[in-house]
Amino acid sequence: MSAPVVVLIGPMGVGKSTVGRLLADRLGTGYRDTDEDIVTAQGRSVADIFVDEGEAAFRALEKEAVRTALAGHRGVLALGGGAVLDADTRARLAGHHVVYLSMDVEEAVKRTGLNAARPLLAVNPRKQWRELMEARRGLYEEAASVTVATDGRTPEDVAQAVLDAL
Numbered sequence: 001m002s003a004p005v006v007v008l009i010g011p012m013g014v015g016k017s018t019v020g021r022l023l024a025d026r027l028g029t030g031y032r033d034t035d036e037d038i039v040t041a042q043g044r045s046v047a048d049i050f051v052d053e054g055e056a057a058f059r060a061l062e063k064e065a066v067r068t069a070l071a072g073h074r075g076v077l078a079l080g081g082g083a084v085l086d087a088d089t090r091a092r093l094a095g096h097h098v099v100y101l102s103m104d105v106e107e108a109v110k111r112t113g114l115n116a117a118r119p120l121l122a123v124n125p126r127k128q129w130r131e132l133m134e135a136r137r138g139l140y141e142e143a144a145s146v147t148v149a150t151d152g153r154t155p156e157d158v159a160q161a162v163l164d165a166l
């Protein structure tokens with residue numbers, strides 16, 4: 001069976017795609033990202049899908065995109081920040097090398113700020129970040145085999161820490 005070498009999870013803005021691409025380079029494998037898979041398949045942005053069809057519809061597309069990528073991609077796979085909200089997805093992650101890239105709330109606010117392209121942060125990012133992290137931290141930890149803290153570190157450092165943890 002073909003399976004990802006490593007799956008990256010964690011909140012939006014933590015650097016999953018930057019670190020994921022660095023890792024893929026160093027491992028000599030491909031890089032794939034479920035948000036990109038959804039955007040390609042749907043022909044519109046994540047923000048547009050949220051606005052046009054709502055979050056539940058996006059989550060259904062995401063669940064399917066994760067299932068497909070976990071079954072068919074040998075390389076580095078990054079999941080959207082909310083993918084772990086789905087219990088089936090969390091169960092499906094068992095047995096994979098799943099790395100949780102973490103950051104604290106202040107780092108998250110600093111890195112993402114007000115971000116219209118990220119619909120979950122469009123208003124009052126600090127409050128939304130706090131609520132998001134409280135709701136999701138346990139889910140990330142449950143789904144991950146390893147946690148790598150990213151606060152104050154460069155993407156290169158984080159990629160090296162992930163490699164060391166594999």
Ligand code: S3P
Pocket residue numbers: 010011012013016035046079080081082083118119120
């Ligand atoms: C989301 C994270 C985003 C994207 C969507 C929802 C979330 O992905 O899937 O905006 O719920 O945290 P990234 O983590 O790749 O930004």
